[in-house]
Amino acid sequence: xxxxxxxxxxxxxxxxxxxxxxxxxxxxxxxxxxxxxxxxxxxxxxxxxxxxxxxxxxxxxxxxxxxxxxxxxxxxxxxxxxxxxxxxxxxxxxxxxxxxxxxxxxxxxxxxxxxxxxxxxxxxxxxxxxxxxxxxxxxxxxxxxxxxxxxxxxxxxxxxxxxxxxxxxxxxxxxxxxxxxxxxxxxxxxxxxxxxxxxxxxxxxxxxxxx
Amino acid sequence: xxxxxxxxxxxxxxxxxxxxxxxxxxxxxxxxxxxxxxxxxxxxxxxxxxxxxxxxxxxxxxxxxxxxxxxxxxxxxxxxxxxxxxxxxxxxxxxxxxxxxxxxxxxxxxxxxxxxxxxxxxxxxxxxxxxxxxxxxxxxxxxxxxxxxxxxxxxxxxxxxxxxxxxxxxxxxxxxxxxxxxxxxxxxxxxxxxxxxxxxxxxxxxxxxxxxxxxxxxxxxxxxxxxxxxxxxxxxxxxxxxxxxxxxxxx
Numbered sequence: 001x002x003x004x005x006x007x008x009x010x011x012x013x014x015x016x017x018x019x020x021x022x023x024x025x026x027x028x029x030x031x032x033x034x035x036x037x038x039x040x041x042x043x044x045x046x047x048x049x050x051x052x053x054x055x056x057x058x059x060x061x062x063x064x065x066x067x068x069x070x071x072x073x074x075x076x077x078x079x080x081x082x083x084x085x086x087x088x089x090x091x092x093x094x095x096x097x098x099x100x101x102x103x104x105x106x107x108x109x110x111x112x113x114x115x116x117x118x119x120x121x122x123x124x125x126x127x128x129x130x131x132x133x134x135x136x137x138x139x140x141x142x143x144x145x146x147x148x149x150x151x152x153x154x155x156x157x158x159x160x161x162x163x164x165x166x167x168x169x170x171x172x173x174x175x176x177x178x179x180x181x182x183x184x185x186x187x188x189x190x191x192x193x194x195x196x197x198x199x200x201x202x203x204x205x206x207x208x209x210x211x
Numbered sequence: 212x213x214x215x216x217x218x219x220x221x222x223x224x225x226x227x228x229x230x231x232x233x234x235x236x237x238x239x240x241x242x243x244x245x246x247x248x249x250x251x252x253x254x255x256x257x258x259x260x261x262x263x264x265x266x267x268x269x270x271x272x273x274x275x276x277x278x279x280x281x282x283x284x285x286x287x288x289x290x291x292x293x294x295x296x297x298x299x300x301x302x303x304x305x306x307x308x309x310x311x312x313x314x315x316x317x318x319x320x321x322x323x324x325x326x327x328x329x330x331x332x333x334x335x336x337x338x339x340x341x342x343x344x345x346x347x348x349x350x351x352x353x354x355x356x357x358x359x360x361x362x363x364x365x366x367x368x369x370x371x372x373x374x375x376x377x378x379x380x381x382x383x384x385x386x387x388x389x390x391x392x393x394x395x396x397x398x399x400x401x402x403x404x405x406x407x408x409x410x411x412x413x414x415x416x417x418x419x420x421x422x423x424x425x426x427x428x429x430x431x432x433x434x435x436x437x438x439x440x441x442x443x444x445x446x447x448x449x450x451x452x453x454x455x456x457x458x459x460x461x462x
Binding site for chain 1: 212213214215216251256278281282284285286287305307309332333334377378406407408431432461
């Protein structure tokens with residue numbers, strides 16, 4: 001049976017992501033050992049905690065190098081929330097911290113005047129997944145057409161290459177990346193594991209995805 | 212567009228749902244997993260569990276319950292009741308809660324909210340504010356509305372938001388249980404004062420009350436217990452009504 005490795009960088013509860021992946025047909029194991037990463041058929045990087053702590057933990061465990069190796073080797077990868085943001089070059093969360101640089105771009109806070117204009121931070125709740133009509137919808141994201149998903153975040157990604165933007169969302173009048181990726185990499189800002197049927201359908205399509 | 216959220220609230224004691232959940236086709240009305248699945252099927256946006264006993268002895272039972280629920284429904288879960296320390300929050304998050312609601316402990320040790328937001332992130336910390344009208348303002352009460360604190364509720368909500376709470380669960384002790392609707396002036400005053408999300412609670416009897424909380428009260432989400440428990444309205448009916456009124460909801 002195919003095995004999905006869920007990267008555990010010791011930052012909190014991965015229970016719901018693991019359960020959601022299991023429910024959608026995966027054999028899921030938590031991976032803390034960088035050397036073990038190569039034994040998995042798919043890799044999921046969930047999002048818990050702050051950017052700096054996540055980047056530090058991945059580096060200290062050697063998981064950053066191991067992950068880049070696996071991505072270069074073509075292993076299908078899903079990043080969720082902070083697991084998406086960490087793919088970027090740099091984040092401005094509480095300072096300036098380098099990310100993995102797997103998808104070129106930056107992570108920034110929602111505009112500072114948002115609360116003043118009545119848009120609460122964090123952006124929390126159910127919002128859209130908007131696809132460009134100019135290109136084919138990414139197969140992993142296809143089940144989300146016309147659905148809303150659950151977002152919780154104060155920072156958002158801006159990829160440099162517009163081709164890396166797979167889906168968008170808008171909060172207030174501020175558009176941001178809902179999903180990014182290239183080749184065997186796909187990453188989402190929202191939480192599929194908290195997005196009920198739509199989220200589970202997306203996780204199922206990830207586990208069947210052959211990039 | 213960001214949807215307004217509809218949140219059914221379940222009171223629990225010793226890991227069981229209490230206060231009469233009466234879904235017609237449910238086998239065991241006290242089973243939190245069954246109740247959660249029912250609300251999931253109806254399209255609830257989140258679930259809130261409040262441990263009304265919150266005794267020290269029943270904590271493990273509560274953690275176990277949260278884990279069970281989180282294995283069966285895939286939506287945000289808020290859990291509150293008896294949260295006194297960072298370790299309580301950590302235990303609940305580890306059990307499978309996405310957010311933890313702090314009530315009385317925040318009044319006695321406001322710093323707890325600041326520390327919790329720094330450690331676990333603002334989006335995981337909810338501060339429950341129980342407010343009652345006193346003279347010409349609203350005051351915070353603890354112990355289910357029995358004990359006055361002398362603290363102005365609007366100022367308090369703002370302070371908790373500034374300390375990093377991602378949400379304020381605002382319950383009007385005057386409106387709670389009346390079925391006459393949310394305390395709209397209170398809800399609007401708090402919504403205007405804080406940057407955190409505001410969840411209106413207490414007093415819902417009709418679908419119009421839900422709409423009022425969101426439009427006139429300017430709340431980001433509405434919480435209700437009995438109208439959903441007793442099957443007066445389903446979540447789906449509530450959302451259909453709100454959508455017809457032009458309020459953005461997830462259908």
